[in-house]
Amino acid sequence: MTELLAILQLARNDFSYFFRTKWLMAVLLSLNLSDMLVVALVYKQIIPISKINYFQFFVPAVVVMGMFVAALDTGRRIWLAIREGVIQYYLSLPISTPGIVVAYLLAGGLSAMVYSASLLLVALVVLPVATVGNTLLLLPFLFFLAMGLAGISAALAAVASTHGEYFFAYQQVVQILLLTLSTVYYPIEIIRNYLPTFLTSLVSANPLSLAAQAMRNTFLGNPVQPFSLLNILLASLPFTVIGAVAYLSALRTIQAKGKM
Amino acid sequence: MLDVLRLVWFDLKHEIYPPVWIGLQWFSFTIQIFIYGALISQLVNIPQIPNYQEFYAVGFVVMMTFDVGSHAGREFVEAAHEGRLPYLLSLPVSRSKLFLSIALKGGLELALMLMVPFAIILALIGNLTVLSVIAAAAALFCLGFGVAGLMLGLSFIAFKSSDLYVAVTTGLSALLIRFSTVLYPLVFLARASPGYDFVAKFSPLTYGADLVHLALGFDPSMLLNPTIAVAALTALAVSTLGLAVFLLGRLVEGVKSG
Numbered sequence: 001m002t003e004l005l006a007i008l009q010l011a012r013n014d015f016s017y018f019f020r021t022k023w024l025m026a027v028l029l030s031l032n033l034s035d036m037l038v039v040a041l042v043y044k045q046i047i048p049i050s051k052i053n054y055f056q057f058f059v060p061a062v063v064v065m066g067m068f069v070a071a072l073d074t075g076r077r078i079w080l081a082i083r084e085g086v087i088q089y090y091l092s093l094p095i096s097t098p099g100i101v102v103a104y105l106l107a108g109g110l111s112a113m114v115y116s117a118s119l120l121l122v123a124l125v126v127l128p129v130a131t132v133g134n135t136l137l138l139l140p141f142l143f144f145l146a147m148g149l150a151g152i153s154a155a156l157a158a159v160a161s162t163h164g165e166y167f168f169a170y171q172q173v174v175q176i177l178l179l180t181l182s183t184v185y186y187p188i189e190i191i192r193n194y195l196p197t198f199l200t201s202l203v204s205a206n207p208l209s210l211a212a213q214a215m216r217n218t219f220l221g222n223p224v225q226p227f228s229l230l231n232i233l234l235a236s237l238p239f240t241v242i243g244a245v246a247y248l249s250a251l252r253t254i255q256a257k258g259k260m
Numbered sequence: 261m262l263d264v265l266r267l268v269w270f271d272l273k274h275e276i277y278p279p280v281w282i283g284l285q286w287f288s289f290t291i292q293i294f295i296y297g298a299l300i301s302q303l304v305n306i307p308q309i310p311n312y313q314e315f316y317a318v319g320f321v322v323m324m325t326f327d328v329g330s331h332a333g334r335e336f337v338e339a340a341h342e343g344r345l346p347y348l349l350s351l352p353v354s355r356s357k358l359f360l361s362i363a364l365k366g367g368l369e370l371a372l373m374l375m376v377p378f379a380i381i382l383a384l385i386g387n388l389t390v391l392s393v394i395a396a397a398a399a400l401f402c403l404g405f406g407v408a409g410l411m412l413g414l415s416f417i418a419f420k421s422s423d424l425y426v427a428v429t430t431g432l433s434a435l436l437i438r439f440s441t442v443l444y445p446l447v448f449l450a451r452a453s454p455g456y457d458f459v460a461k462f463s464p465l466t467y468g469a470d471l472v473h474l475a476l477g478f479d480p481s482m483l484l485n486p487t488i489a490v491a492a493l494t495a496l497a498v499s500t501l502g503l504a505v506f507l508l509g510r511l512v513e514g515v516k517s518g
Contacts (some may be wrong), residue, residue: 022423026431034438041452042444046312047303054303165280172284176291186299194299 006095007103014077014107019114024073032066032119036126052187059127060215061184064142064208067116068178071146072171074108075153078247079160079167087254097251101154101244108150113143127219134218141232145211148236151243158250182208207235263353267361271335272368282372285324289377293317293384306445308479317381318476319442321374321400322469328373329404330433332366333411337425340415359505363405370404385476396475402493403468409500410464440465441473445482467492 019025040058047054081087090100120135129135152174160167181203183191188209192200203209214228275281293313297320301312309315339345348358378397382388417425439456440463441449450457460466470483471493480486 023426023430026427027434030431030434034434038438038452038456039443042448042456043304045448045451046306046444048305051303051305165278169280169284173287176288180291180295185296186303190299190302194302195295 002094003096003099006093007099007106010090010093010095010100010103011107011110014074014104015111017077018070018073018107018111021073028066028069028115031069032062033122035065036062036119036122056127056219057187057216058185059123060219061212063116063119063123064211064215065179065184066119067112067142067146067211068149068208069175070115071108071112071149072153072175073111074104074150075155075157075167075171077108078104078154078157082157082161082250082254087251091251091255097255098244098248100251101247104154104247105147105150105240105244108153109143109147112146112150113139116142116146123219129219129221134221134224135215137224138214138218138229141214141229142211144240145207145232145236148207148239148243151240154243155246158246161250178206178208182206182212184208184212205235207232207239210235264357264361264364267348267351267353267358268365268368271361271365275369275372285327285373286376289320289324289380292320293380306448306482308482309445314381314385315473315478316443317377317384318473318478319469321377321381322403322442322465322472323437324373324377325370325400325404325468326407326433326437326465328370329366329407330411330429332362332369332404332408333415334426334429336362336412337415363408363501366404366408367401370401374400381476388476392475392477396472399468399471399475399493402497403464406464406468406493406496406500409497409502409504412504413500415504436463436465439463440469441484442466442469446470446484447482464493464496467496 036059040055040062043058044053044055081090091097095103117139124132124135153171156170156174157167160170179185181199183203183206188200188204191203195203210228210232214224214232217228218224293316297313297316301316304312306312306315336345339348351358353361378400382393411429414429415425417428437443439449439459441460442465446457446460446466449460467484467489471486471489474480474483474486474489483489
């Protein structure tokens with residue numbers, strides 16, 4: 001019980017730090033809202049409606065994109081804690097080392113969820129859905145996805161250690177690859193016509209593609225498919241586990257050697 | 261002049277050893293053009309722009325220029341925040357040489373970043389004259405200096421709060437890019453929502469992007485009047501750099517960044 005309380009307190013601390021970072025909020029909001037209200041609208045004008053209604057296609061995906069970018073910030077917070085020695089303080093707290101890992105992943109998942117929920121509200125205003133209940137049903141599964149994405153970021157922070165330039169480089173590479181090789185920006189039919197089969201399979205299995213597609217379906221008023229929810233869970237799980245193991249081993253190294 | 265070169269090298273070597281940032285920019289460009297650009301161009305249909313991938317590639321280079329210019333401005337504030345600037349100010353080098361070295365470093369950094377992407381664009385578009393290539397490069401440099409000057413001009417915010425400065429400049433950057441003709445011609449901004457085109461005319465990127473697109477042979481009917489674009493870009497570079505020098509001359513001496 002004490003351990004659980006400690007985990008929740010640490011998670012709350014990290015969660016509030018995310019929302020107190022003014023510059024980050026400015027970046028995220030200006031990027032995501034302008035993607036929704038400017039880019040999606042303009043592309044709707046230059047992409048024939050006979051091919052796709054791009055506004056309807058892209059706005060739900062921006063919610064997923066926002067969640068992804070917010071979840072990735074977990075890595076920056078872990079990297080900062082390692083670089084500035086705050087991690088030594090955390091290790092001295094009456095909380096187990098796996099508890100610290102769980103707290104960070106929980107906070108990462110939760111902050112990404114809360115942030116993307118605010119984008120979802122905007123999306124619901126500009127693109128009303130037939131059944132809001134379906135969209136709400138997606139949220140717990142998106143939370144798992146956000147934890148998985150936070151896990152990727154945690155793994156990057158653990159690998160980069162105190163080298164800031166490498167951490168931000170890894171983060172940007174992962175961000176570009178995961179977003180570009182997904183169906184966030186374009187439908188899978190277009191990808192199939194252009195990319196080789198193995199890359200198309202990767203795009204289909206990409207958790208961002210799965211989440212974006214599920215989100216689009218709910219906006220179209222289609223019932224949520226249990227199979228798609230299961231897919232999101234299965235695609236997120238490996239990232240969460242890899243991130244947790246990488247961060248845990250980084251913490252164990254710090255415990256043993258005093259540094260990474 | 262040797263002092264200036266030494267100062268330029270002092271700052272530039274951090275970008276080159278290791279060349280993480282430069283490599284990353286080249287990597288982003290390649291992925292964005294050959295995956296995102298290629299795929300989105302399968303969807304886009306603009307009669308005046310038969311190949312949207314090329315239009316997007318040029319726009320992406322303009323965005324990179326903007327990114328490098330704003331980075332130069334932010335780096336200056338960071339230097340003040342971390343104590344490097346007071347060190348530079350204590351050197352036996354005149355203020356004018358110091359500002360010249362900052363500008364030169366920005367220009368060299370921009371050249372390094374754009375070398376590969378620009379070459380790829382020229383290969384993609386092909387069939388260009390030397391004059392058009394020089395005009396495009398000159399427009400990019402002018403935009404880069406203008407943006408750096410704008411960010412330096414805004415640095416007075418940083419002397420109150422560096423957190424607020426980063427929030428303002430990064431938020432502003434995202435909006436300046438979206439409300440510009442970097443990714444789409446002005447006429448479609450107007451069609452998307454009344455007033456968007458009016459806002460876009462305040463973005464320096466609109467003038468930079470249209471000028472570079474024009475120099476690289478895109479249909480002028482989709483672009484702004486080049487005379488206005490040249491005037492706007494020159495005015496931006498001269499005024500913001502002038503303002504930055506004026507403000508910095510009064511702000512940096514003995515002031516600590518918050």
